[in-house]
Amino acid sequence: MCIKDSDHIPLLKVKSISRYYGRRIGCRGIEFELWPGEVLGIVGESGSGKTTLLNCISGQLEPSEGAVWYASNGGVIDMCVAPEPQKRLVMRTEMGTVYQNPRDGLRMHVSAGGNIGERLMANGLRHYGQVRRKALNWLEKVEIDSERIDDTPTTFSGGMQQRLQIARNLVTGPRLIFMDEPTSGLDVSVQARLLDLLKSLVTELDLSMVMVTHDLAVTRLLAHRLIVMKGGKAVESGLTDQVLDDPQHPYTQLLVSSILQP
Amino acid sequence: MKKQFNRQSETGGGRSSVMEGYNFAYLDEQTKRMIRRTILKAVAIPGYQVPFGSREMPLPYGWGTGGIQITASLIGSEDILKVIDQGADDTTNAVSIRRFFSRTAGALTTTRTREATIIQTRHRIPETHLTKDQIIVYQVPIPEPLRFIEPRAKEVCRMHALKEYGIMFVKLYEDISRHGRIAKAFDYPVLVNDRYVMSPSPIPKFDNPKMDRMPALQLFGAGREKRIYAVPPYTKVKSLDFEDYPFEVERWPHCCALCGSGNSYLDEIIMDDRGSKMFICSDTNHCNERVARGHKGNQEEPVEKAQISIGTGARKCA
Numbered sequence: 001m002c003i004k005d006s007d008h009i010p011l012l013k014v015k016s017i018s019r020y021y022g023r024r025i026g027c028r029g030i031e032f033e034l035w036p037g038e039v040l041g042i043v044g045e046s047g048s049g050k051t052t053l054l055n056c057i058s059g060q061l062e063p064s065e066g067a068v069w070y071a072s073n074g075g076v077i078d079m080c081v082a083p084e085p086q087k088r089l090v091m092r093t094e095m096g097t098v099y100q101n102p103r104d105g106l107r108m109h110v111s112a113g114g115n116i117g118e119r120l121m122a123n124g125l126r127h128y129g130q131v132r133r134k135a136l137n138w139l140e141k142v143e144i145d146s147e148r149i150d151d152t153p154t155t156f157s158g159g160m161q162q163r164l165q166i167a168r169n170l171v172t173g174p175r176l177i178f179m180d181e182p183t184s185g186l187d188v189s190v191q192a193r194l195l196d197l198l199k200s201l202v203t204e205l206d207l208s209m210v211m212v213t214h215d216l217a218v219t220r221l222l223a224h225r226l227i228v229m230k231g232g233k234a235v236e237s238g239l240t241d242q243v244l245d246d247p248q249h250p251y252t253q254l255l256v257s258s259i260l261q262p
Numbered sequence: 263m264k265k266q267f268n269r270q271s272e273t274g275g276g277r278s279s280v281m282e283g284y285n286f287a288y289l290d291e292q293t294k295r296m297i298r299r300t301i302l303k304a305v306a307i308p309g310y311q312v313p314f315g316s317r318e319m320p321l322p323y324g325w326g327t328g329g330i331q332i333t334a335s336l337i338g339s340e341d342i343l344k345v346i347d348q349g350a351d352d353t354t355n356a357v358s359i360r361r362f363f364s365r366t367a368g369a370l371t372t373t374r375t376r377e378a379t380i381i382q383t384r385h386r387i388p389e390t391h392l393t394k395d396q397i398i399v400y401q402v403p404i405p406e407p408l409r410f411i412e413p414r415a416k417e418v419c420r421m422h423a424l425k426e427y428g429i430m431f432v433k434l435y436e437d438i439s440r441h442g443r444i445a446k447a448f449d450y451p452v453l454v455n456d457r458y459v460m461s462p463s464p465i466p467k468f469d470n471p472k473m474d475r476m477p478a479l480q481l482f483g484a485g486r487e488k489r490i491y492a493v494p495p496y497t498k499v500k501s502l503d504f505e506d507y508p509f510e511v512e513r514w515p516h517c518c519a520l521c522g523s524g525n526s527y528l529d530e531i532i533m534d535d536r537g538s539k540m541f542i543c544s545d546t547n548h549c550n551e552r553v554a555r556g557h558k559g560n561q562e563e564p565v566e567k568a569q570i571s572i573g574t575g576a577r578k579c580a
């Protein structure tokens with residue numbers, strides 16, 4: 001298959017994804033489409049299956065059933081059955097993942113510049129000066145002082161570590177970013193700054209994003225559409241404002257009311 | 263047919279009587295066959311580390327048990343063995359290994375690089391060009407070049423399998439941003455046959471260019487880590503680098519104080535307690551042969567100050 005017209009087909013088409021852990025359900029029968037430039041929020045409490053789902057569609061976990069069609073630059077591929085080299089190539093050139101815990105997404109004992117440069121070098125860039133320039137450029141974009149380029153992330157604050165993760169992923173110009181609770185564990189003011197940055201980067205770079213979070217306020221700010229998950233299943237989905245302003249499912253109503261409480 | 267061989271070796275040696283009660287070259291024939299099969303696999307996939315059932319040897323790990331097992335599985339009664347440690351034939355390690363093979367295999371030994379059919383080495387490649395009739399066996403402490411940065415063995419396997427070596431360049435990037443140059447001076451990683459990143463064992467990077475398209479078969483044995491890998495004759499071996507920070511070898515601003523050699527790897531020797539220094543060839547056989555041919559250094563004038571620079575200056579030598 002070699003369809004390539006990003007305006008007329010979804011970037012990501014998730015077909016009935018299920019993942020079981022023995023007899024326990026991780027997630028079950030999830031379907032959605034993600035269009036270029038769109039931000040999808042997957043919300044639910046811990047144990048709702050949202051992280052399992054994210055890992056399945058980002059190529060980090062093999063689903064028990066289903067398919068994940070991704071419209072790569074080289075044509076549409078099923079991420080679940082694609083050969084490992086092709087899958088890893090797509091993952092490090094066209095996709096990116098920002099983890100909840102910076103330790104999962106950064107090399108903590110490699111300098112900020114090295115962290116940002118890794119994907120460039122993995123994709124074949126063999127010019128130190130160019131790696132350096134691009135790293136400096138991205139530090140600036142994520143609002144980290146360029147003087148910190150040779151410091152390791154261990155010396156960074158939580159908010160800076162998340163911004164560095166973002167730079168490390170975006171440096172190769174991916175089209176699709178997966179985010180797992182990117183703001184949890186940060187102070188409220190730090191969260192707000194990170195969300196503002198994400199919002200402007202998404203717009204500026206025309207990024208598509210799938211973001212998992214338990215925080216409805218985060219989705220309100222960033223997501224165009226929402227999927228609400230409970231017990232491994234999608235209980236409600238729709239445009240963000242619609243879902244948050246007029247929740248249909250009792251579970252969504254509960255989530256919305258709990259956030260509205262002072 | 264037995265090759266007649268007249269020894270005129272620099273040090274004593276020669277064929278001594280084989281010890282009773284041991285198999286030829288210590289290892290049993292089945293083990294040697296297993297190791298030779300591993301070597302064949304390693305030769306078939308240049309630079310790829312092949313696991314093998316490493317045996318206990320009557321020497322402690324760190325003494326080259328991997329290299330010894332390779333040598334033991336290859337050596338025949340007509341082979342002539344040279345063993346070096348840091349370039350020298352007369353260190354305890356080299357002497358022990360040579361004695362081991364002359365006792366267990368009755369092997370002829372030599373210190374002359376040209377005479378040897380098998381050269382077992384720890385940390386150097388001889389200065390004399392090796393030929394297609396020779397095998398060089400490297401003793402390897404840590405065979406995995408990716409381990410220092412990716413401790414998960416399974417992930418390391420996957421990186422090799424998919425040729426994902428970006429992380430090696432992260433290491434070089436870190437060196438340059440910290441030191442202004444690639445600081446790694448030993449065990450400098452190479453790409454073999456445009457495919458596998460390989461650790462050349464802790465030889466100085468000075469020796470790396472000798473590995474490229476070497477006519478001799480190069481075998482690497484790691485006993486503790488149970489790995490064997492190989493570079494077949496005339497295989498491309500490239501030291502990793504950046505376009506704007508190309509690979510360079512060490513150069514010294516002076517020549518060997520004994521033989522005047524201007525293109526060999528030099529060791530710094532402290533001459534007295536006032537700290538005067540002398541630089542002499544690390545490859546003792548190379549140095550001795552040059553002296554025997556009449557080359558001279560300026561050993562009367564020990565160098566006062568050690569200056570090792572990278573990639574600069576030609577030396578005017580004898």
Ligand SMILES: [Zn+2]
Pocket residue numbers: 518519520521522523542543548549550552
């Ligand atoms: Zn010399």
